[in-house]
Amino acid sequence: MEDTSELDIRLVPSHIAIIMDGNGRWAEERRRPRLAGHKAGVDSVRAVVETAREIGVRHLTLYAFSTENWQRPKAEVKGLMALLRTYLEAELRTMLTNDIRLFCLGQRERLPRDVLAVLEQVMRETAHCRAMTLNLALSYGGRNEMIRAIRKMAVKCKDGQFDPEDLSEEILAEHLDTAGQPDPDLLIRTGGEHRLSNFLLWQVSYAELYFTETKWPDFRKQQLLEAVATYGRRQRRFGKTGAQVRGE
Numbered sequence: 001m002e003d004t005s006e007l008d009i010r011l012v013p014s015h016i017a018i019i020m021d022g023n024g025r026w027a028e029e030r031r032r033p034r035l036a037g038h039k040a041g042v043d044s045v046r047a048v049v050e051t052a053r054e055i056g057v058r059h060l061t062l063y064a065f066s067t068e069n070w071q072r073p074k075a076e077v078k079g080l081m082a083l084l085r086t087y088l089e090a091e092l093r094t095m096l097t098n099d100i101r102l103f104c105l106g107q108r109e110r111l112p113r114d115v116l117a118v119l120e121q122v123m124r125e126t127a128h129c130r131a132m133t134l135n136l137a138l139s140y141g142g143r144n145e146m147i148r149a150i151r152k153m154a155v156k157c158k159d160g161q162f163d164p165e166d167l168s169e170e171i172l173a174e175h176l177d178t179a180g181q182p183d184p185d186l187l188i189r190t191g192g193e194h195r196l197s198n199f200l201l202w203q204v205s206y207a208e209l210y211f212t213e214t215k216w217p218d219f220r221k222q223q224l225l226e227a228v229a230t231y232g233r234r235q236r237r238f239g240k241t242g243a244q245v246r247g248e
Helices: 023-029 034-055 074-097 113-125 142-158 167-172 221-232 241-246
Strands: 015-019 057-067 100-103 132-140 186-187 208-211
Touching: 034 074, 034 132, 034 221, 057 074, 074 100, 074 113, 074 142, 100 113, 113 142, 132 142, 186 221, 186 241, 208 221
Parallel strands: 015 057, 015 186, 057 132, 100 132, 186 208
Antiparallel strands: none
8 A cells, every 4th residue: 555644745636636436336246135235335425525625625525316216216315315415414523523514416306395494504504604615416327417507508598698609618517517617637436447427527527537346335544545646646648748747
């Protein structure tokens, strides 16, 4: 395992996005119910949020529940929603203490009413927090997000607020769920898969990608620091040459 004791804090990404994959397989390997993997994954969420806040990450986005996840067995979905509510209720005080703002990406109106009520309460009570924003992507899909943004822009064009010719990347970004937040610098996916799974399709266009075989319940502080250290060694060129980036 890599030594991260000398991590250069100046190289910490401003925005980290994580596809938290592998809970179910982690549980199955241990011959336990899939929900046991999701419960263990909650502990990883706590550890990663704490570490991100500690090292100076300003925005952390966690892919908690996708639009496709609604197709899972009803018992598993019900268990996931119960875990989400319990997590939100338990972490409110910690978020306030650590100056963490909670925000939601996705179609939150599809969540069960009791979960939605707790989610919106925590969002209201942490709205003034400024040290870090924790985005939970819930009932979220990247394609759905873009369709919703395009519909909003179409209505504004119809109302005469701006012409179709005025549409730009900046205007589209202002209508996405992440409006007002920077795009992710680093995208992490746990669990051994190498795909985006409909996550932040617009926003991760220039993100550094980091894939790990480690399943989410085993992804904790050390694993996050290793991902950040790897990010720090990469050269981000954004279409330029290496020499241009170095100022040569």
